[in-house]
Amino acid sequence: MVKLTVYLTDPADLEVALWARDELLGRARPLACSLVTGADPVHPAFRVKVDH
Template structure:
């Protein structure tokens, strides 16, 4: 993998790379939501706990496919409230390498499949 956090001519970044090139087997992880292994919603009205559960779910999914956070090349993040952005960044930074962050997109959405969910994240990684 090659990370190009801020190629000349592109705006500043905050915890992501503008471009990541890679080769190898691609792993696509479906959008993970704040539910535990029993299907229970986690962290109702607590965006930090919801985000942590989503990253825990991503970690399990990546491991099942033979990958990990160090091999994530792209995250797509869906937040229902942009006031949760700082919390998302805090938790994300606990899981991802600051020196080689993945490419990333962040979208504010009106709602997710369960109205109590505040965050959903999907990932692309390599093996």
């Protein structure tokens, strides 16, 4: 993976999002990693969107 972008609808979810990223990727870090807060979800029930 070269790039990872995480979109959060609520900045309060940052800690959980970072934990999930670390659990899934471990030491394998992409060259570019971005975080966008205040994003509009595709569906109202979605709180996180990830592009890779």
